[in-house]
Amino acid sequence: MSVLATLLTAFEVFAIVYFAVLSLLYSAFAFIGLRTVILESRQTSDTELRDLLEGDVFKPVSILVPAFNEESSIVASVLSFVRLHYPKFEVIVVSDGSTDGTMEQLIEAFALVEEPRVWARAIPTAPVIRVMRSLRHPGLVVVEKENGGKSDALNAAINIARYPLIAPVDSDSLLDAQAILRASRNFVKDDSVIAVGGTVRPLNGATITDGRPTNLRMPRTWIERLQVIEYARAFFLGRAGWTRFGALLIVSGAFGLFRRDAVVRVGGFWTGTVGEDMELVMRLHKEHVKQGLPHRIVFSPDPICWTEVPSDLGTLRRQRNRWHRGLWTNLWRHRDMLLNPRYGRLGLFAVPYFWLFEGLGPVIEVLGFGSLVVSAAFGVLDLNVFWLFLCLAVLHGMVLSQVAAGVEAMLLQRYSSSIDRLILFAASLAEFLGFHQILAVERFLASFQGRRKRGHWGTMRRTGISSVESPTASHVAVPNNR
Amino acid sequence: MWRRYGDVTFAAVFAVVVSLEAVPLGFLTWTLASRLVGGSDGARLATILLGAVGSTAAALVLLTTYVLTYQHVSTRHERVQGERRRAWVARWLRVLDGSDVAPVGTLKPEAVDALLALRETLRGSDSSRVAELLERHGAVVTLERTAGHGRTRRRLDAIVALSNARISSSFPTLVTGVADTNQIISVASARAAARTLARIEDLFDRDRASAALARAVDAAQLPYGIVEEVVVLAEDAAQSLIHALLIRDRPRTSTVRAAIDGIGRLQLLVFAEEVVRFLSDPDVEVRAAALRAVGRLGFLPQAAHGVVIAALTDDVDFIRIHAAAAARLLPRPQALAFLNERLGDRSWWVRRAAADTLVTLGPAGLAELGRVVRAHPDRFARDIAEQALRDHVPTLVQAVVG
Numbered sequence: 001m002s003v004l005a006t007l008l009t010a011f012e013v014f015a016i017v018y019f020a021v022l023s024l025l026y027s028a029f030a031f032i033g034l035r036t037v038i039l040e041s042r043q044t045s046d047t048e049l050r051d052l053l054e055g056d057v058f059k060p061v062s063i064l065v066p067a068f069n070e071e072s073s074i075v076a077s078v079l080s081f082v083r084l085h086y087p088k089f090e091v092i093v094v095s096d097g098s099t100d101g102t103m104e105q106l107i108e109a110f111a112l113v114e115e116p117r118v119w120a121r122a123i124p125t126a127p128v129i130r131v132m133r134s135l136r137h138p139g140l141v142v143v144e145k146e147n148g149g150k151s152d153a154l155n156a157a158i159n160i161a162r163y164p165l166i167a168p169v170d171s172d173s174l175l176d177a178q179a180i181l182r183a184s185r186n187f188v189k190d191d192s193v194i195a196v197g198g199t200v201r202p203l204n205g206a207t208i209t210d211g212r213p214t215n216l217r218m219p220r221t222w223i224e225r226l227q228v229i230e231y232a233r234a235f236f237l238g239r240a241g242w243t244r245f246g247a248l249l250i251v252s253g254a255f256g257l258f259r260r261d262a263v264v265r266v267g268g269f270w271t272g273t274v275g276e277d278m279e280l281v282m283r284l285h286k287e288h289v290k291q292g293l294p295h296r297i298v299f300s301p302d303p304i305c306w307t308e309v310p311s312d313l314g315t316l317r318r319q320r321n322r323w324h325r326g327l328w329t330n331l332w333r334h335r336d337m338l339l340n341p342r343y344g345r346l347g348l349f350a351v352p353y354f355w356l357f358e359g360l361g362p363v364i365e366v367l368g369f370g371s372l373v374v375s376a377a378f379g380v381l382d383l384n385v386f387w388l389f390l391c392l393a394v395l396h397g398m399v400l401s402q403v404a405a406g407v408e409a410m411l412l413q414r415y416s417s418s419i420d421r422l423i424l425f426a427a428s429l430a431e432f433l434g435f436h437q438i439l440a441v442e443r444f445l446a447s448f449q450g451r452r453k454r455g456h457w458g459t460m461r462r463t464g465i466s467s468v469e470s471p472t473a474s475h476v477a478v479p480n481n482r
Numbered sequence: 483m484w485r486r487y488g489d490v491t492f493a494a495v496f497a498v499v500v501s502l503e504a505v506p507l508g509f510l511t512w513t514l515a516s517r518l519v520g521g522s523d524g525a526r527l528a529t530i531l532l533g534a535v536g537s538t539a540a541a542l543v544l545l546t547t548y549v550l551t552y553q554h555v556s557t558r559h560e561r562v563q564g565e566r567r568r569a570w571v572a573r574w575l576r577v578l579d580g581s582d583v584a585p586v587g588t589l590k591p592e593a594v595d596a597l598l599a600l601r602e603t604l605r606g607s608d609s610s611r612v613a614e615l616l617e618r619h620g621a622v623v624t625l626e627r628t629a630g631h632g633r634t635r636r637r638l639d640a641i642v643a644l645s646n647a648r649i650s651s652s653f654p655t656l657v658t659g660v661a662d663t664n665q666i667i668s669v670a671s672a673r674a675a676a677r678t679l680a681r682i683e684d685l686f687d688r689d690r691a692s693a694a695l696a697r698a699v700d701a702a703q704l705p706y707g708i709v710e711e712v713v714v715l716a717e718d719a720a721q722s723l724i725h726a727l728l729i730r731d732r733p734r735t736s737t738v739r740a741a742i743d744g745i746g747r748l749q750l751l752v753f754a755e756e757v758v759r760f761l762s763d764p765d766v767e768v769r770a771a772a773l774r775a776v777g778r779l780g781f782l783p784q785a786a787h788g789v790v791i792a793a794l795t796d797d798v799d800f801i802r803i804h805a806a807a808a809a810r811l812l813p814r815p816q817a818l819a820f821l822n823e824r825l826g827d828r829s830w831w832v833r834r835a836a837a838d839t840l841v842t843l844g845p846a847g848l849a850e851l852g853r854v855v856r857a858h859p860d861r862f863a864r865d866i867a868e869q870a871l872r873d874h875v876p877t878l879v880q881a882v883v884g
Contacts, residue, residue, distance in 0.1 A: 009517075012514075013514045013515070013517070016511070016514055017514060020507040023503060027500045027503060027504070028500075030496070031493070031497070034489075034496060035493065037489070038489045038490065038493065039634060039635060039666060040484075041483065041484035041486055042635055043638065043670060047602055047645070051677070051714075051715055056714075056747065057707075057711055057747070115872060116872070118862075118865040118866055119830075120830035120831065162834075178483075188705075188707030188710075189705060189707060189708060190705055191706055191707065191736070302484075304483075382527075382528060384528050388531035388532055388534075391535045392534050392535050395538040395542055396503065396538060398542050399499060399503065399538060399541055399542050402549060403499075403545065406492055406545065406549040407492075409485075409556070410488070410489055410552075411485070414553075421550065421553050425546065
């Protein structure tokens with residue numbers, strides 16, 4: 001019994017110290033992230049952006065849209081892409097063996113016609129069935145190919161892309177009109193930038209006008225509302241902080257901008273993971289360090305991408321399970337970076353952080369709370385201490401969520417009504433009263449399912465951005481799952 | 483995109499919040515460590531935990547109060563500011579047409595904002611009068627002072643305002659800013675200086691200012707992309723600025739590249755001979771920039787034909803790509819022959835560039851592409867020629883391909 005008590009006490013001490021270090025790290029990154037937002041918001045005036053747009057100094061961009069069974073949102077998404085404010089760009093949609101009406105929707109909405117096409121096969125992919133171009137939008141190309149997964153679809157799009165910058169985006173997402181413009185500025189500011197990540201915000205509940213969210217309202221379900229807070233925390237605080245530290249490991253798959261030659265040089269997206277976005281970034285870092293090439297991968301809070309987040313718990317759990325499996329696959333694949341001084345801050349700080357706090361975090365969280373419960377049950381731990389610690393953990397989470405809500409309030413396009421603001425406030429408090437714990441358990445389970453569920457995406461139930469009837473339809477409401 | 487006020491207060495509130503969290507967490511960790519070696523009892527741990535919970539709760543209340551207050555106050559603030567700014571715009575317009583008198587003394591921020599907006603919108607003499615008003619009321623001096631020193635965010639705000647004001651008297655301040663060790667300030671100053679340079683009309687002053695900006699830009703080692711932006715933002719003064727950048731003793735390679743790209747982008751034919759000189763530059767990036775510029779300018783003297791022809795078989799892919807684009811300026815038979823050869827290049831991108839260039843050569847180029855589609859021994863050459871025809875003249879494809 002005394003051995004068990006000692007073990008439990010030792011583990012509790014470890015868990016609490018772990019929690020303390022993690023909280024302080026989060027706070028430090030949040031603080032650095034806030035500073036990034038403050039400075040980024042002042043660096044380029046709108047008039048300068050307009051002048052530069054007229055001066056045509058921006059590099060052309062290929063927007064890559066992999067789609068698998070996205071009939072409910074594909075037309076609205078593609079519309080938002082073809083209407084971007086950017087001097088020169090093309091949109092390449094890849095239907096990755098869709099079995100629903102994705103292709104039919106695209107053909108009808110954009111007047112697609114088949115045409116023979118040759119392209120550089122820089123990265124091997126599953127066979128392409130046909131390539132179509134739009135009679136309405138000259139810059140729109142649609143590729144139909146055999147199913148090979150998201151990474152394979154992206155690689156096919158990279159092969160067909162003609163421009164030096166590529167922007168992989170999710171097909172259930174919309175881009176802010178200036179998103180590409182603001183993201184591509186980073187390539188101008190620094191020649192060594194090879195990838196830029198933007199901010200992703202939940203779209204659910206918003207009204208869409210001409211492919212853009214105009215009236216931002218809080219979604220109707222708490223599952224969606226809680227994700228509003230989660231996304232704000234992850235993007236405005238976490239990634240901005242990592243960028244300042246020069247060790248960003250993730251550019252969201254929902255929206256990022258990459259130099260095409262850099263991606264092709266490392267062989268494109270790896271098809272062996274369900275976390276292809278992070279894997280590519282890790283590989284880009286790794287290969288550039290190996291070859292001694294100067295490179296920077298940055299996050300910029302300005303370019304905003306809107307995405308439809310899961311509206312039911314089942315889909316959300318599957319998504320988080322997938323993300324966590326992807327994280328472990330990537331960390332394991334690049335385990336030689338761990339504590340490797342060759343990779344500088346990345347190897348000595350970022351990768352260990354991801355192992356210890358992102359990968360193992362849910363394991364330690366679940367086991368830590370489990371041990372607290374066992375300790376309390378066996379009388380090893382004072383019940384008062386148990387409850388106080390629980391309160392402390394929840395309060396810390398709430399503080400970070402409130403910081404994220406505060407940053408969101410500084411955006412010009414924010415949740416503006418008082419009711420929405422109160423709901424956002426309530427969501428930031430409610431997130432740690434069950435929601436976070438459910439997802440922690442899901443991520444805990446995912447930590448042990450990497451082999452069994454390898455490459456498994458799980459069914460993602462979508463309500464869809466809209467059901468527009470034609471590309472000229474203007475006002476569309478994003479349905480909520482009620 | 484972002485509200486530019488209240489953020490620093492928020493950061494200060496957050497700093498307090500972090501302190502309220504960190505100190506008790508430090509105590510907690512220490513107590514736990516002591517407990518593990520038997521130096522602390524459960525009661526002490528509970529007390530420290532209670533303290534940590536209390537201070538974190540206080541932090542949460544502080545933060546929440548700030549966020550909710552900010553939301554409420556900013557909504558009202560923006561409405562009031564908007565109304566005031568509209569009123570000031572209306573008043574300044576009346577001042578400009580002589581139906582009202584200008585205010586006396588220091589201007590309020592919204593009055594300055596309204597003037598800056600008018601400076602950007604109006605053209606000609608009205609715009610000049612707005613500039614006079616900004617100077618006369620001391621707004622420019624205040625902005626220059628703020629731009630010169632202090633906290634980064636305040637300096638950036640002032641530099642962006644000066645960039646919008648584009649008043650020549652601010653130019654020295656902005657050029658000084660280019661040399662700042664803080665790269666954010668340096669870049670913002672360079673862009674603001676370029677926009678201001680564009681409004682300097684006296685040619686002598688413009689040349690002097692261009693030389694100063696060129697010196698500052700080169701010394702600050704600004705990235706290629708930023709120098710190119712600076713050249714483009716200089717608008718009508720770009721010619722003078724490019725001249726100043728290129729005549730410098732040993733300018734940096736990235737500066738030269740940016741200047742050459744600026745020449746091509748702005749179609750400054752006056753520099754055509756200068757560009758040709760760079761076609762033989764030892765630096766591969768400079769050579770590529772020169773080939774791009776030659777293509778954009780549409781000027782290639784006979785003496786430089788050999789350089790372009792040699793570039794078509796260069797080892798570096800992107801040199802061959804740009805050379806293929808510039809090859810349209812070779813005498814037609816030569817251009818057709820060399821581009822035909824490049825259709826069989828090992829790089830897809832060179833083949834594509836050669837095919838696209840053939841399209842620009844008009845009927846002769848299209849006929850050449852047609853011949854390639856029908857009879858070229860290399861399948862890749864046939865494919866790319868057909869693709870180029872499809873992309874540019876889809877109506878002809880059927881006739882050519884059959």
